[in-house]
Amino acid sequence: MKTGEWRETPIYRSSFPIAVSLSIDALSVRMNHRTIRLVLLSCWVMPIFFAEAAAISQTEAGSTDRTWMSLLHDAARLQLPTKFLKAFPPDFIQFEFDDLRTYAAEYHPDEHRMILNRSLSFNAAGRTLKPLGKMTHKELEVLYHELFHAYMDYLQVVEEHSAEAGHGSEELLSFAKKQQACRYGEVKIAPIVQRMDETESRYLTQAESWEALNETWAVFIGWAIWNQLEVQHKTGKSMFQDQRQSHQWVRRLKVAFEKGDLRGYYVPEDPDERRLTRKRYLAKSSQLTLKEAGVLMKHILGFQHDFIERLEASFESSWVSVC
Numbered sequence: 265m266k267t268g269e270w271r272e273t274p275i276y277r278s279s280f281p282i283a284v285s286l287s288i289d290a291l292s293v294r295m296n297h298r299t300i301r302l303v304l305l306s307c308w309v310m311p312i313f314f315a316e317a318a319a320i321s322q323t324e325a326g327s328t329d330r331t332w333m334s335l336l337h338d339a340a341r342l343q344l345p346t347k348f349l350k351a352f353p354p355d356f357i358q359f360e361f362d363d364l365r366t367y368a369a370e371y372h373p374d375e376h377r378m379i380l381n382r383s384l385s386f387n388a389a390g391r392t393l394k395p396l397g398k399m400t401h402k403e404l405e406v407l408y409h410e411l412f413h414a415y416m417d418y419l420q421v422v423e424e425h426s427a428e429a430g431h432g433s434e435e436l437l438s439f440a441k442k443q444q445a446c447r448y449g450e451v452k453i454a455p456i457v458q459r460m461d462e463t464e465s466r467y468l469t470q471a472e473s474w475e476a477l478n479e480t481w482a483v484f485i486g487w488a489i490w491n492q493l494e495v496q497h498k499t500g501k502s503m504f505q506d507q508r509q510s511h512q513w514v515r516r517l518k519v520a521f522e523k524g525d526l527r528g529y530y531v532p533e534d535p536d537e538r539r540l541t542r543k544r545y546l547a548k549s550s551q552l553t554l555k556e557a558g559v560l561m562k563h564i565l566g567f568q569h570d571f572i573e574r575l576e577a578s579f580e581s582s583w584v585s586v587c
């Protein structure tokens with residue numbers, strides 16, 4: 265920790281989209297209310313906390329359950345990924361709405377709070393999530409980007425309990441930690457976002473590299489959802505579920521890699537650097553790798569294993585990551 269300003273857990277702030285991919289910012293947040301939310305989560309993880317669960321009012325719990333069940337139902341109807349969402353207890357994410365001007369959305373891991381623009385609420389009233397079927401493709405891109413942040417947060421919370429119980433890391437989290445060490449400790453950044461060819465090297469702190477990985481992966485999930493919706497709008501078919509649409513996925517993914525669309529970012533921990541910029545974008549050479557894409561396709565997007573293998577084989581060997 266270099267200053268009192270920077271704290272370990274970032275807030276993931278999603279900016280409004282630049283071109284197709286989202287640009288995201290993140291700042292820090294203090295470790296408050298974590299204990300409260302952990303107690304609520306523990307109700308699901310460990311029966312010992314059932315007594316605390318009873319403290320939640322029936323009305324509030326019912327409303328939370330309904331919101332979550334509607335989200336799952338809508339996502340399935342739209343042929344969007346639901347498997348990773350089903351892992352959450354219904355009350356894990358606290359949805360809030362606000363008139364966000366600088367950012368498209370925020371996710372606060374410490375409190376498991378997702379703050380979405382009021383336009384994503386039912387009748388823009390700021391009370392509950394509007395049906396996914398009423399959202400634009402861009403809104404669904406933002407929502408899934410944030411849901412992915414929540415999922416990584418959830419995996420970390422579960423891991424804390426698992427470690428106490430002597431269990432190992434979940435597969436995706438374990439892969440993330442390996443990638444963080446191998447790929448995100450030293451990165452290339454593009455100091456000027458629009459000039460991708462001008463790059464500089466940076467050694468990232470633990471917090472910065474974890475944030476850079478999370479944002480890179482969330483950008484990819486948002487990108488995948490937006491593209492899926494575009495294809496589905498034209499063909500009525502899902503690229504994730506219908507192998508006849510796989511050529512569309514391969515083509516779009518190759519273009520995204522070539523354009524450097526799958527780049528993450530982080531907020532510099534160094535106060536001097538933060539004075540220069542609110543966030544640093546990774547350079548094209550530090551964007552998502554094919555291997556990371558394959559793992560996310562399996563764990564989050566629900567692609568079949570044999571398709572992922574064929575996809576990886578269709579890329580030239582120069583795309584293969586050393587990590």
Ligand SMILES: [Zn+2]
Pocket residue numbers: 276277278288289409413478479482
């Ligand atoms: Zn984000």
